[in-house]
Amino acid sequence: MVTEIESGQVTNLLRQWRAGDEAALTALTPLVYNELRILARSRLANERRSELSSTELVHEAFLRLVRQDQPDWANRAHFYYIAARLMRQILVDFVRESHAQKRGGEAAVLPLDDALQVAQPADPSVIQIHDALNALAEIDPRKARVLEMRFFGGLTAEEIAHIENMAPVTVTRDVRAATAWLRAWLTSPEQS
Amino acid sequence: MTAQQWHTAENLFHSALDLPPDLRAGWVAQACPDDPGLVSAVIRMLEADAAPGDEIRRAVRSAVKQWMAT
Numbered sequence: 001m002v003t004e005i006e007s008g009q010v011t012n013l014l015r016q017w018r019a020g021d022e023a024a025l026t027a028l029t030p031l032v033y034n035e036l037r038i039l040a041r042s043r044l045a046n047e048r049r050s051e052l053s054s055t056e057l058v059h060e061a062f063l064r065l066v067r068q069d070q071p072d073w074a075n076r077a078h079f080y081y082i083a084a085r086l087m088r089q090i091l092v093d094f095v096r097e098s099h100a101q102k103r104g105g106e107a108a109v110l111p112l113d114d115a116l117q118v119a120q121p122a123d124p125s126v127i128q129i130h131d132a133l134n135a136l137a138e139i140d141p142r143k144a145r146v147l148e149m150r151f152f153g154g155l156t157a158e159e160i161a162h163i164e165n166m167a168p169v170t171v172t173r174d175v176r177a178a179t180a181w182l183r184a185w186l187t188s189p190e191q192s
Numbered sequence: 193m194t195a196q197q198w199h200t201a202e203n204l205f206h207s208a209l210d211l212p213p214d215l216r217a218g219w220v221a222q223a224c225p226d227d228p229g230l231v232s233a234v235i236r237m238l239e240a241d242a243a244p245g246d247e248i249r250r251a252v253r254s255a256v257k258q259w260m261a262t
Contacts, residue, residue: 040260054256091255098258123247126255139198151248176241177202182248183240184233191236 010065014075025082032082035061036090054091055154058083077155077162084153088133091126091152099127124186132185136178143178150175197230204234205241213242 010031016024039057062079124132129151137144146164149155157175161168184191193201204223208216220234 052256052260053253057256087256091252091259094259094262095255098262123251123254126251129248129251139193139195151252173206177205177237179248180205180237180241181198181201183243184236186248187236187240191232 010079011072011075014066014072014078018074018078028082029086031065032061032079033086033090035065036083036086039064053154054084054087054152058087058153074162077159080153080155080159081149081163084149084155088130088148088152092130095126128186129182132182132189135185135189136182140178143174146171146174147178147182150179193233197233200224201230201234201237204230205237208234208238209241 010028013024013028013031017028036057039060058080061083062076066075066079133144133148136147142164146160149160149163155163157168157171160171160175164171204220207223208220211219216238217235220238221231224230
């Protein structure tokens with residue numbers, strides 16, 4: 001499937017959003033969302049799909065939508081931020097839907113080789129991670145945003161530093177504390 | 193936990209990380225003797241930090257894989 005969006009359009013919207021135009025973010029969101037879905041669909045027939053992470057999806061969506069001749073670091077970081085937010089939303093919706101289907105007796109059956117690679121029984125679900133991030137957002141919205149970028153978009157400390165306008169070393173420090181809080185919450189949410 | 197408690201917990205967490213692992217919990221308990229709730233929150237953060245595992249990333253990766261397989 002070919003993306004019909006002109007690459008210049010996304011680049012311009014990213015610039016406008018960075019300049020403070022919230023309407024540009026509203027316009028960008030469905031474009032990025034559609035691209036992520038198209039990529040996921042197009043990967044169905046591709047054997048490499050089992051290796052694809054959300055980080056790679058986000059990077060690939062950027063390359064397809066922006067394809068810029070002159071690399072614009074800040075634009076890329078901001079694109080990844082939108083894509084990370086969308087990946088979180090997509091995955092939460094997906095897991096909720098598949099749980100609802102299971103309750104209806106239509107459990108999704110994975111092929112054995114996939115089943116071996118899925119999360120271990122003790123792992124948290126994406127819904128629990130989502131709830132934990134919401135709980136963190138109540139006491140520290142910025143760090144919740146940082147972890148969202150880290151876990152759902154695979155952004156590096158440098159990329160997050162660009163968006164949050166802070167030093168990469170501070171991002172690394174914040175990620176460590178916030179991740180510790182998140183993991184403690186996931187172990188015993190009632191105590192956190 | 194309030195935003196203020198979290199701010200304190202974070203500072204205690206980072207300070208404790210500068211100490212050898214076996215001294216951390218005791219130091220946190222001494223640093224805020226009047227707030228056992230905060231002490232236990234920081235100690236659980238330190239335990240989570242020290243625990244091996246990549247369960248959050250794995251959970252996200254697994255969900256991506258299942259989403260793409262549908």
